[in-house]
Amino acid sequence: MTARFITLEGGEGVGKSTQISRLSDAFTDAGIDHIVTREPGGSAGAEAIRKLLMEGSDDRWNARAEALLFAAARADHVAKTILPALERGAWVICDRYVDSTRAYQGGGGGLSDTDVMALHRIGSDGLLPDRTFLLTLAPDKAAARLSVRDVGGSDRMGSKSSEYQARLNQRFLAMAAEDPARWRVIDADDSAEQVTQHIWQELTPWLS
Ligand code: TMP
Secondary structure, rough: OOOOOOEEOOOOOOHHHHHHHHHHHHHHHOOOOOEEEEEOOHHHHHHHHHHHHHOOOHHHOHHHHHHHHHHHHHHHHHHHHHHHHHHHHOEEEEEHHHHHHHHHHHHHOOOOOOHHHHHHHHHHHHOOOOOOEEEEEOHHHHHHHHHOOOOOOOOOOOOHHHHHHHHHHHHHHHHHHHHHOOOEEEEOOHHHHHHHHHHHHHHHHHHH
């Protein structure tokens, strides 16, 4: 079996963390070597950059500076964590990746997709996941989940309006439509168990 690089994407409150932990349990039960990681972060250097990105006032960085910081964090994460895991034959399950930069910094911040992908080529040799799952949920439902969790707006990346979240969803969906070979769109309004099953079914051709 070839180890694959899997990412989960989507707006806030769509249930990525829950799904990643459930997927990790499923990989463990199936006896498949894997790592779980996240962005921004996932390596010592990238976690240090994460703090720069997540803390401080909303206007601490503009979209261009943010995109460079995300690309720098990703370069370290890819070199120190993702590639070594894949090289030793472990699957990589990652919470967000370059598609988040394309959606968040690219869409709203006046940076083109070509610019974001140029930074990704320089930083991470353009490494793309084998499969990206986009979890979709109506913005009002995502907001309701976040208010239960009480984490929405708790850091400088998380304090976005529901209009922003709706535009973000559209950008993610457009990226998924452009590259259907890599992306799978998953309805996150189902129960957590059903969502995991759906993702797992999509992976089964690669699991034997
Ligand atoms: P999360 O831990 O809830 O996924 O938070 C990460 C935040 O950082 C989230 O608001 C999305 C944002 N983000 C970007 O804006 N660009 C990126 O490239 C990444 C990886 C995350």
